[in-house]
Amino acid sequence: MIQTTAVVVGAGHAGLAMSRRLTERSIDHVVLERGEVANSWRTQRWPSLRLLTPNWQTRLPSHDYAGDHPDGFMPVADVVDTLTRYARLIGAPVRTATTVHTVRAAPEGFEILANGDVLHARAVVLATGACNLPAIPGIADAIPPSITTLTPLIYRDPGQLPDGGVLVVGASATGVQLAGEIHRSGRPVTLAAGEHVRLPRTYRGRDIFWWLQATGLLAERYDQIDDLTRARHLPSPQLTGTYQATITDLNALAALGVRIVGRLGRIADGVAQFSGSLPNTCALADLKMNRFLTRVDQRATASGLDDELPPPHRFAPTRVDPRTPLELDLTSGEITTVLWATGFRPDHSWLDIPVRDRIGHIRHDGGVVTGAPGLYLLGLPVLRTRASTYIHGAGADSDALAGHLHTFLSSQRQ
Numbered sequence: 189m190i191q192t193t194a195v196v197v198g199a200g201h202a203g204l205a206m207s208r209r210l211t212e213r214s215i216d217h218v219v220l221e222r223g224e225v226a227n228s229w230r231t232q233r234w235p236s237l238r239l240l241t242p243n244w245q246t247r248l249p250s251h252d253y254a255g256d257h258p259d260g261f262m263p264v265a266d267v268v269d270t271l272t273r274y275a276r277l278i279g280a281p282v283r284t285a286t287t288v289h290t291v292r293a294a295p296e297g298f299e300i301l302a303n304g305d306v307l308h309a310r311a312v313v314l315a316t317g318a319c320n321l322p323a324i325p326g327i328a329d330a331i332p333p334s335i336t337t338l339t340p341l342i343y344r345d346p347g348q349l350p351d352g353g354v355l356v357v358g359a360s361a362t363g364v365q366l367a368g369e370i371h372r373s374g375r376p377v378t379l380a381a382g383e384h385v386r387l388p389r390t391y392r393g394r395d396i397f398w399w400l401q402a403t404g405l406l407a408e409r410y411d412q413i414d415d416l417t418r419a420r421h422l423p424s425p426q427l428t429g430t431y432q433a434t435i436t437d438l439n440a441l442a443a444l445g446v447r448i449v450g451r452l453g454r455i456a457d458g459v460a461q462f463s464g465s466l467p468n469t470c471a472l473a474d475l476k477m478n479r480f481l482t483r484v485d486q487r488a489t490a491s492g493l494d495d496e497l498p499p500p501h502r503f504a505p506t507r508v509d510p511r512t513p514l515e516l517d518l519t520s521g522e523i524t525t526v527l528w529a530t531g532f533r534p535d536h537s538w539l540d541i542p543v544r545d546r547i548g549h550i551r552h553d554g555g556v557v558t559g560a561p562g563l564y565l566l567g568l569p570v571l572r573t574r575a576s577t578y579i580h581g582a583g584a585d586s587d588a589l590a591g592h593l594h595t596f597l598s599s600q601r602q
Contacts, residue, residue, distance in 0.1 A: 261429025
């Protein structure tokens with residue numbers, strides 16, 4: 189049996205940030221990683237993907253971006269390189285190619301079964317992220333077997349798809365990015381859009397994430413948010429990381445030639461049926477965007493920035509084609525591929541501790557797992573603030589949770 193004070197599961201940005209915080213507090217620990225450092229970025233992201241956040245915001249404890257393009261957006265390969273270098277920089281005690289099979293309670297802590305080893309630790313941090321498994325709705329079972337189905341976790345490029353039309357289900361950042369990329373390959377694309385978050389890439393000369401930070405929105409704490417469950421499950425905003433400040437909303441996709449339909453509600457006898465509420469869905473997304481832009485304008489005025497910036501303006505409302513179909517026959521041959529861009533969910537199937545609620549989510553208070561002293565969560569959306577959703581949010585989150593962990597260990601010694 190291997191004894192250590194703490195075990196961190198996962199060597200992505202969150203796990204590495206926690207490793208740094210534990211080292212700062214002289215807490216011996218080990219980081220267990222099923223593959224290599226940044227494994228999900230290496231194996232479960234399509235190559236053309238770029239971060240939604242600008243490079244200047246890609247920071248971790250003791251490490252700020254120092255490259256030549258602070259206003260650019262890291263491609264996947266650069267994210268992998270950044271995290272790999274960071275692991276070396278902080279001397280993270282990572283054990284790669286180590287799959288965790290079970291974490292369970294044990295006397296004075298936890299027992300972790302990983303590969304052929306048994307580890308005992310007084311604290312465990314679950315930092316495996318929120319995007320381990322695709323969140324595919326049950327209606328997927330009704331897709332005709334002749335149609336190729338896939339998720340963003342296995343998508344790499346349009347060349348892997350059969351010829352013919354593609355139905356992309358979901359209008360988050362992932363859905364709109366892939367709809368555009370696939371359409372540019374020459375394939376007809378239909379995008380089924382449910383609830384979505386519309387934001388411009390830039391506003392009044394600043395990146396939208398500059399404004400999200402400047403207005404204090406990213407700093408909003410989890411215990412200050414009215415509907416926390418909803419906030420944690422909101423789709424990612426319709427953005428693309430590009431130097432050209434390209435807008436990636438439904439209007440832009442429609443202008444390219446992507447057909448926009450409503451939320452996919454059901455599939456009956458091979459016929460996909462779409463919601464007729466697309467105009468209302470788009471109007472609500474427009475309303476929320478404009479409310480935020482008003483908040484931005486108020487912040488600019490209060491900060492004395494109005495004279496330095498372009499004047500306030502608003503973007504054209506989302507246009508909905510009145511001829512938008514409500515049905516699509518999936519047996520006609522028009523659609524040959526369905527891509528489920530319907531979100532992701534974490535995989536904690538190896539956690540053998542009764543800490544889940546009735547729908548399977550781990551109960552926690554800002555990352556401190558309820559009912560299991562010494563167990564922590566890190567790297568999930570809106571974990572402690574809205575910034576938790578992004579890489580830089582792991583800095584403050586890991587500091588707070590490492591502080592709690594240190595206090596917990598100290599109390600155990602008394």
